[in-house]
Amino acid sequence: MFTHAVRVIAGMSKSSWERKLMVYREFGWSDNDILSAFKKQPYCMLISEEKIRRVVEFFLEKLKLKPSEILYRPTLLRFSLEKRIVPRCAVVKILYSKGIKRKKLIMSTVLNMSERNFLEKFVIKYQETTPEVMKAYKGGIEFAGFGEVKELSIGASVDHSTPDVTAV
Known part of the structure; x- marks a missing residue:
């Protein structure tokens, strides 16, 4: 560095x-x-x-x-707001809102994932049952926030004594 x-x-x-x-x-x-x-x-x-x-x-x-x-x-x-952050947030919100994803998720991990990993884990895997994930991924669905989705940890761990290694 x-x-x-x-x-x-x-x-x-x-x-x-x-x-x-x-x-x-x-x-x-x-x-x-x-x-x-x-x-x-x-x-x-x-x-x-x-x-x-x-x-x-x-x-x-x-x-x-x-x-x-x-x-x-x-x-x-x-990261690009339009090309990465907003589309990924929109995809994740759809999956949680529909109850498809239930496991606790840290958004900094999602945003840091490679394009290929994100596509495989969040879009391709669900696009047949939930076609709107592809539309969201392509920027076709507005993201207004996570609202009532409780399963997400949208921030990164800020407890420096026990760093969140999954978000690195």
Whole structure:
């Protein structure tokens, strides 16, 4: 990670760095919080200010995450909202809402899965009995939040003494 951090810092102007710090601070992150996220995922500072706002707002408003939960998994900030995060959340909501999936699930694990793994475990496996999963996966179903779905742990474990290894 050190070499990645050096590349990020070397390739960024001071004013750009400061603008990104300001965006993260808008969500209540301290400079130490931002530095911690940067150490885990240096590329979180290469994301545009607009994307940072849109992704963090989605996590806060739709997934009801706390800023500290996002901070614990800064890699999640790099994913495309339209191509990865929203479609996967919509698929998972359909499966839980219909009672097809019952096992407790951690959304950070789902978002970190490879495309192939996600397709196999959540879309292809259920598309014959629940065809709307493919429509959701392709972005054709709006995701408004998980609502009453109780089986999901939508955040990441923030208990640093017992890290959630399934979400890594």
